[in-house]
Amino acid sequence: MEQDAAADSAAARLVGSFLERRREQIAQRWADEPLFRTVFTVSRDEAVEASKAVVDALSAVAVTGRLEDIEAPGFRAVRDQLGRMVASRARSGFTSAQIADEVAGLRGSVTELMRGEFPDPAAPDAKDCVLSLALLMGTLRLVVMETALSAGEELIARQRQQLLEVATPVIKLWEGVVAVPLIGTLDSARSQVVMESLLNAVVSEQARYAILDITGVPTVDTLVAQHLMKTVAAARLMGAECIVSGIRPAIAQTIVHLGIDLGTVLTHAGLADALAYALERQGIEVSPRATAGAGRL
Amino acid sequence: MNGGPFGGLTPVPVLALGDILLVTLQGELHDGTAEQLQEDITHRIAQGNASGVVIDISGVEIIDSFLGRILAEIASTARLLAARTVVAGMRPAVAITLAELGLTLPGLHTALNTERAMDLLASPRSPVQKGT
Numbered sequence: 001m002e003q004d005a006a007a008d009s010a011a012a013r014l015v016g017s018f019l020e021r022r023r024e025q026i027a028q029r030w031a032d033e034p035l036f037r038t039v040f041t042v043s044r045d046e047a048v049e050a051s052k053a054v055v056d057a058l059s060a061v062a063v064t065g066r067l068e069d070i071e072a073p074g075f076r077a078v079r080d081q082l083g084r085m086v087a088s089r090a091r092s093g094f095t096s097a098q099i100a101d102e103v104a105g106l107r108g109s110v111t112e113l114m115r116g117e118f119p120d121p122a123a124p125d126a127k128d129c130v131l132s133l134a135l136l137m138g139t140l141r142l143v144v145m146e147t148a149l150s151a152g153e154e155l156i157a158r159q160r161q162q163l164l165e166v167a168t169p170v171i172k173l174w175e176g177v178v179a180v181p182l183i184g185t186l187d188s189a190r191s192q193v194v195m196e197s198l199l200n201a202v203v204s205e206q207a208r209y210a211i212l213d214i215t216g217v218p219t220v221d222t223l224v225a226q227h228l229m230k231t232v233a234a235a236r237l238m239g240a241e242c243i244v245s246g247i248r249p250a251i252a253q254t255i256v257h258l259g260i261d262l263g264t265v266l267t268h269a270g271l272a273d274a275l276a277y278a279l280e281r282q283g284i285e286v287s288p289r290a291t292a293g294a295g296r297l
Numbered sequence: 298m299n300g301g302p303f304g305g306l307t308p309v310p311v312l313a314l315g316d317i318l319l320v321t322l323q324g325e326l327h328d329g330t331a332e333q334l335q336e337d338i339t340h341r342i343a344q345g346n347a348s349g350v351v352i353d354i355s356g357v358e359i360i361d362s363f364l365g366r367i368l369a370e371i372a373s374t375a376r377l378l379a380a381r382t383v384v385a386g387m388r389p390a391v392a393i394t395l396a397e398l399g400l401t402l403p404g405l406h407t408a409l410n411t412e413r414a415m416d417l418l419a420s421p422r423s424p425v426q427k428g429t
Binding site for chain 1: 384385386387388389391392393395396397401402407408409410413414
């Protein structure tokens with residue numbers, strides 16, 4: 001076993017020095033591979049430079065002998081670059097499996113060069129070296145895939161955050177009246193954000209009336225109803241009156257069928273009705289101008 | 298903390314403004330202090346002619362179930378003595394916590410700030426929601 005390990009690390013070092021020596025040639029060949037050629041379309045020199053960086057990283061990893069370690073320090077240097085390449089490929093509509101195939105395609109040319117190094121391809125050290133190289137290229141593929149996955153996760157997390165921020169604006173409808181038009185499905189995280197932003201607006205606007213408009217909510221189940229009631233209760237505790245508006249006929253029926261008791265919640269059919277109620281309670285009367293001919297209502 | 302009349306705890310001052318009692322709570326409230334406050338308010342209403350109590354809790358960051366119950370009890374006792382109680386200035390975070398806990402304090406009147414609370418008490422009884 002110890003002999004094997006010694007042979008392996010010797011092969012790894014050989015691969016490392018081979019990559020370092022043939023850096024220029026490998027880079028030239030890789031620059032013509034689809035992966036580099038299609039990403040760096042502007043100039044071939046750029047593709048060659050990128051290939052060189054990847055070769056350098058591989059040789060650094062090989063010299064340390066950590067052929068199968070995707071966390072090897074050598075890969076760190078090229079991770080950004082690989083990430084950019086993967087993102088660019090993904091933008092042009094490639095699936096991650098296709099990208100992996102392209103990375104695997106890099107192996108052919110470098111193995112060919114490696115075989116040329118040895119006069120006798122059947123010699124044991126030649127086989128060891130080719131094997132080590134194959135291992136190393138497999139690890140590179142893993143690194144690329146991992147980069148692609150983490151980039152995707154980051155994107156999802158960012159978009160989720162954006163959705164939370166975008167979907168819950170608090171609007172000041174009148175002096176002392178604020179409203180939140182809810183759009184889309186309400187889950188716990190979103191209703192928490194809605195509740196917080198609405199209550200903060202109640203404080204900052206010194207609003208007596210807060211309107212929750214659920215016209216854009218596709219379905220109301222017991223969970224959503226519970227969230228609504230909690231928001232209403234919290235607003236009441238702060239001294240504001242909370243009105244739920246925009247209950248469509250279908251949703252009203254669902255609520256009744258589910259047996260949800262919204263008795264503690266003040267509801268109105270539309271946002272306009274809710275606003276009219278809030279204005280009336282504040283002693284504000286809205287009427288057409290006398291010159292318009294209709295006179296006062 | 299050397300053995301005052303309330304066992305070393307500073308009592309919460311109860312101010313009388315006309316026929317309204319104003320109490321301002323600040324920071325964390327000791328359980329004993331809260332009970333003492335409840336007693337003080339009851340006595341003040343019984344002695345004087347207070348028709349309303351305003352409890353300003355804008356300086357309170359945490360309300361637990363105990364303080365919530367004390368507030369509800371103050372309101373109930375005050376109602377027995379024909380006075381209305383308004384809790385003013387509850388912070389959003391506190392309101393959310395109480396709503397999550399299910400402590401919606403029914404029967405307690407609320408207002409955004411002390412000024413609104415005074416307006417509420419000055420107005421005739423009808424616009425105020427009837428407590429249960």
